[in-house]
Amino acid sequence: MSNDTDSKISLRLSKEDEETLDQLIDRGEFKNKSEAVRESFRFYNNLMKKEKSGRGIETKIEIPSTISKYIIEKISYGEYVSLEEGLRDLLRIGYKAETKIDVNQKKLDDYKV
Numbered sequence: 001m002s003n004d005t006d007s008k009i010s011l012r013l014s015k016e017d018e019e020t021l022d023q024l025i026d027r028g029e030f031k032n033k034s035e036a037v038r039e040s041f042r043f044y045n046n047l048m049k050k051e052k053s054g055r056g057i058e059t060k061i062e063i064p065s066t067i068s069k070y071i072i073e074k075i076s077y078g079e080y081v082s083l084e085e086g087l088r089d090l091l092r093i094g095y096k097a098e099t100k101i102d103v104n105q106k107k108l109d110d111y112k113v
Contacts, residue, residue, distance in 0.1 A: 011037060
């Protein structure tokens with residue numbers, strides 16, 4: 001929504017970026033190009049503020065039950081202290097989502113990429 005304190009700018013995009021922008025609008029993710037650019041800038045700006053503050057990026061994800069069971073098992077063995085630590089470790093070593101985890105398997109090395 002525009003008001004007297006808003007500024008108007010011109011923006012040059014590649015054809016490919018403009019097509020991507022149009023696709024986002026067609027899918028209903030944004031009402032128009034201005035909204036998409038504003039929201040993208042706000043997202044980027046907030047991301048940079050969090051990065052500079054050292055707080056990292058906050059996000060919510062759903063963990064498949066096999067993965068959470070695997071991590072909980074590792075917690076019970078004392079290898080992790082929390083689900084968060086286990087998930088960070090799996091992400092760090094390059095866990096592939098399509099890999100099936102046998103929660104009875106004791107070796108994390110078998111799941112390294």
